[in-house]
Amino acid sequence: MAYNLIYIDDEIGKRDAFADSLTDNSDLEIKSYSPSNLGETRDLIFSNQELDGVILDLKLDGVKYEENTADYTAPSLATAIRSKIVENNFKNEFPIFLLTSQDNLEKYYKYDLTSHDLFDFLFFKQKLGEVNNYPQKIISILDAYKTIKEEGKKMNSILKVDLSGLINVNLPSKFYDSDSASVYDISKFVLKKIVLRQGILISEEVLAARLGVDIEASQDWEQLKVFFKHIKYDGIYSQVWNRWWSHKLVSYWREVFPKSPPLISLNATERVEIIKKQYNLPELKPATPxxxxxxxxxxxxxxxxxxxxxxxxxxxxxxxxxxxxxxxxxxxxxxxxxxxxxxxxxxxxxxxxxxxxxxxxxx
Incomplete structure (x- = not known):
C-alpha cells in the first residue's frame, strides 16, 4: 500500500534529495513544496484529499527567496494543522513528522517544551542516508493511524491483548473512551509510553537478560525466540519495534517449567541450563556480569x-x-x-x- 505525504521545506536545493532518501525502496510517495504564508500553506495541505501525513522542516523561515514568504517555524504550522483537524471534528486525522538538523533542534526546538506534543516523530536530516529505518518508522506510524481508525480506538484491539490481564496497569481513563481520545493521542501514547519504554513490553535485550542469555555468544538465540513467539507483541508498531509481553514471560515460565523456582530468583546459568534442556539448544550461553x-x-x-x-x-x-x-x-x-x-x-x-x-x- 502506497502512502501519500506532503513535505514542506524552505531548502529547495536539498529538499528533493531528502524526499528521495525517504521514498527509495519504500511505499512512501512524497510531494515537496516551499512554504508560503501560514494560511496558504495550511490550506495547501488540506486541499489534498488523499493525504496520509505531513513532514515539516523545523526552520521554514530559514531561507528567504521569492517563493518563500514564511515568517513562522514548524511548531506554528503544526499548531494550525492540529487546530484545523479539531475544527473538522477529527475527520481524516493524519500524523505530522518533524525533519530537522541537529543544530536547529538544539537552537529552536529542544527547550520549547510546548512544541513537543505537536509531532508524532522527529527525524534528523544528517541521518537520512544511514541505516536508521526512517521510512519504516514513518510507515509504522501511518499504519498505526489506519489501525486505530479501523478498530474504533479500542485499546484491546489496538494492542491485541486482554487489558484485564495486565496487573497494576491503570491507563488514563480517556484511552478507554473513544470519544475522549483522538487518533493522535492514542498513537503517540502507545508509542511513547508503552512501546518505547520498558515495563508492559520489553525489548529483545531485556528479554535475553531475563532469560539469562548472552545474545552475542549464543548461536541458538534466534531459535530460542521462536519458542517464545506467542508472547511477542504484535499490536501497532510491532513491525519496526520488536517487543515481548513482560507479564506473559513470567506466566509462560510457570507454565513450561512448573517445578522450577520463579524466573527472577534464578541466576543466568541456572536459567540457561533449564532452557537448554527443555528445548535442546546446546549453543545457548549464559550472560556474565x-x-x-x-x-x-x-x-x-x-x-x-x-x-x-x-x-x-x-x-x-x-x-x-x-x-x-x-x-x-x-x-x-x-x-x-x-x-x-x-x-x-x-x-x-x-x-x-x-x-x-x-x-x-x-x-
Whole structure:
C-alpha cells in the first residue's frame, strides 16, 4: 500500500534529495513544496484529499527567496494543522513528522517544551542516508493511524491483548473512551509510553537478560525466540519495534517449567541450563556480569551498555515522564567509573549520589 505525504521545506536545493532518501525502496510517495504564508500553506495541505501525513522542516523561515514568504517555524504550522483537524471534528486525522538538523533542534526546538506534543516523530536530516529505518518508522506510524481508525480506538484491539490481564496497569481513563481520545493521542501514547519504554513490553535485550542469555555468544538465540513467539507483541508498531509481553514471560515460565523456582530468583546459568534442556539448544550461553558487577540474577540492562544487569548492582537513574507501569532504569558502576554515561544524557537519581560516591572510593 502506497502512502501519500506532503513535505514542506524552505531548502529547495536539498529538499528533493531528502524526499528521495525517504521514498527509495519504500511505499512512501512524497510531494515537496516551499512554504508560503501560514494560511496558504495550511490550506495547501488540506486541499489534498488523499493525504496520509505531513513532514515539516523545523526552520521554514530559514531561507528567504521569492517563493518563500514564511515568517513562522514548524511548531506554528503544526499548531494550525492540529487546530484545523479539531475544527473538522477529527475527520481524516493524519500524523505530522518533524525533519530537522541537529543544530536547529538544539537552537529552536529542544527547550520549547510546548512544541513537543505537536509531532508524532522527529527525524534528523544528517541521518537520512544511514541505516536508521526512517521510512519504516514513518510507515509504522501511518499504519498505526489506519489501525486505530479501523478498530474504533479500542485499546484491546489496538494492542491485541486482554487489558484485564495486565496487573497494576491503570491507563488514563480517556484511552478507554473513544470519544475522549483522538487518533493522535492514542498513537503517540502507545508509542511513547508503552512501546518505547520498558515495563508492559520489553525489548529483545531485556528479554535475553531475563532469560539469562548472552545474545552475542549464543548461536541458538534466534531459535530460542521462536519458542517464545506467542508472547511477542504484535499490536501497532510491532513491525519496526520488536517487543515481548513482560507479564506473559513470567506466566509462560510457570507454565513450561512448573517445578522450577520463579524466573527472577534464578541466576543466568541456572536459567540457561533449564532452557537448554527443555528445548535442546546446546549453543545457548549464559550472560556474565558487566565489569565491577557481581550478580547474575539479571532482570534489566545497563542503559549505557545495553548489557544484562542485576538490579542489585545497578545505579538508579532519573527517568522523565515515568508512569506506574514503567520499569525503573539503571546503569552499571563501570559506566560511571569510565564516564561513558556522560555522553548519553543520563542523570544519576539523587537518592543514589551518596552510594555512588562510596562505591567510587573503592576504586
Amino acid at each position: 558487566i565489569e565491577k558487577a557481581s550478580g547474575s540474577k539479571f532482570w534489566t540492562v545497563c542503559k549505557v551498555y545495553n548489557k544484562p544487569l542485576d538490579v542489585r548492582d545497578g545505579i538508579l537513574i532519573e527517568m522523565l515522564d515515568s508512569e506506574p507501569w514503567h520499569d525503573k532504569m539503571y546503569i552499571s558502576l563501570e559506566s560511571i567509573l569510565e564516564r561513558d554515561y556522560k555522553g548519553k544524557k543520563i542523570s544519576i537519581h539523587p537518592s543514589e549520589i551518596d552510594r555512588v560516591n562510596d562505591l567510587k572510593e573503592g576504586y
